[in-house]
Amino acid sequence: MNAFIDKMRRRAGRYLDVRPSPIRPARGTFSLSFDDIPVTAWTEAGPILAEHGIQATYYVCGGLAGSQNLGLPQFDPEDLEAIHDAGHEVGCHTFEHVSTLRIGAAELDASLARNAAWVSDVLDGYEMRTFAYPFGDCALAAKAVIDQRFLCGRGVRDGVNTGSADRNLLQAIGLESRRLPGYDLEALMSETAKQNGWMIAYGHDVMDGPTPYGCTPDDLDRVIRLAKAAGLDILPVAAAWEKMAA
Template sequence: MAMGSLLKRAGLAFGRWNAAHLARRPYRMRAGRPIVSFTFDDFPRSAWTAGGPILARHGARATYYTALGLAGGDGVSGPHFTPEDLRALAAAGHEVGCHTHAHCPAWETPAEKFEASVARNAEQFGSFLPGTRLRSLSYPVSPPRAATKLRMGKRFACCRGGGQTYNAGLIDLNCLRGFFLEQTRGDARPLAAAIAASAAEDGWLILVTHDISPRPSRHGVTPCFLEHALNLAQASGAVVLPVAAAWDRIAAR
C-alpha cells in the first residue's frame, strides 16, 4: 500500500476516534419504544422520485439531508435533486436536513469553513423553502472534527455520522450513529440484525442511503431493498420517524 493511502487511512481512523469520543453532547435516551429513521444524503433525485412512493406506501416520512450546492447537478449516484423536488417532499411532510452547502468532507474541512458552508446552506434555504428551519445535520463523507461537533451542536437539535450501528442508552447528539444500507451490499442479514438489536433496547436506528435505483450506484440500494428495510422496521414494533421528529419524541419523555 502506498504511503499516502496508509496515512489517509490512519487519519480517518483517528477521525473516527475523535468523532466518537470528543466534543460529545451526551443524552440519556429512554424512548419507551424503538425508533427507526430513514435518511438520504446529498441527495440524488431518485431518493425522492423512486424512494418517495415507497415511503408513502408505508405511511413513512424520511429525512433528506440536502447540500444546496449540489442542486440540479450530476453526481456518481445520478442526477441530484431540483428545487421542485425539495418543495414537493417538504409538502409531503418529509424533513429537510442540512448536509452543508458545498458537501464539505467533515474530517478534511476546518471547522470554521464547515460552519460557513452550513450558514450558506441555511441562508439559501430562505429562497428555496421560505420559513423552513433545518433542524438536523448529517456530516458529509467522513467523521467530524471535535471543533466541528461543538459548533454544530449549537446550531442543530442533533447531528448524524456513521458507525453502522444504532443509538441507545447514553447517546451523543453531536454525532448520532448511522447505518448505511449500501454497506450491506444487498445482504439483508446485517440490517435485520441491527433492527432487532435496536428494538430489543428501545434504541434509535438511523438508516442512511443515497440513490434508489434498480441498478444503484455503490452509494445506493434497490427499491426492493428499501422496501424490505421498511417492512423489517415496521414489523420490529418500531415507530418510523424523520430525525428531528424522533428527537422531539425522545426529548418529550
C-alpha cells in the first residue's frame, strides 16, 4: 500500500505544479553531476574531469560527510574544498539525504537551510544554486520550496531536456552500471546536439566494480568523449542554466 501511495505521490510531483522553462541553449549542452559524493566520485572522477578540462556539479548532503552510504565511504569536508577549488559546482541534495516524499514543505525548507549553512561554513560563504532530489523523489509540495531557493531541480527520470522543461524537475540519464547498458549514448547525444537540448547525467561512485548506482572510470571517460564528439558544450548545471537564460 505504501508503495502504491508513493507511486501516486511521485506522479503528482511529476504532473502538477509544472513550471515550464525554455531549454534552448545556443548549442546542445551536457552537464555531469554526482550525487551524495562517495569519495571515489572525487578521487577517481576528479582526475578524469581535469584531464578533459571540464567541470561537473557535485550534489552534497552535509549530513553524509565522513560517513558510509550504501557501504561506501563518502567525502570529507576537505574533499568538498578540493572539489570547489577545482572549479566544480557544489549543489544541494538536502542535509540528511531525505526523500521529499517523507517530509513536509517546512521540514524540507529547514533541511535545505541546514545544508546551506553547513556548506557556507565549509566553503567560506559559498551559496548553492541548484538542487537534486534524493532518490529522485519529488513530492508535489516540495516543488515550490525548490523553486524559491534554486535556479532548478534535477530528478532521475530518464530523458534529455529539450524545448521546454519543468525547471523544478529536470530529467537526466544515469551514469549507473544498472542503467548504462540500456542507453544508446551516441544517439542520445547526437539528438541533444540536433535539437539544441540539455542532457544532464548523474552518477554516484566511480570505480572498477562499481555499485549498481555507479560507473567505472572508463564509463565516465567514454561519456565525456562522446559528448565532445557530438559537439556538446560541457558545463556544470548552474552555468548551463545561466547560459540558457542569457
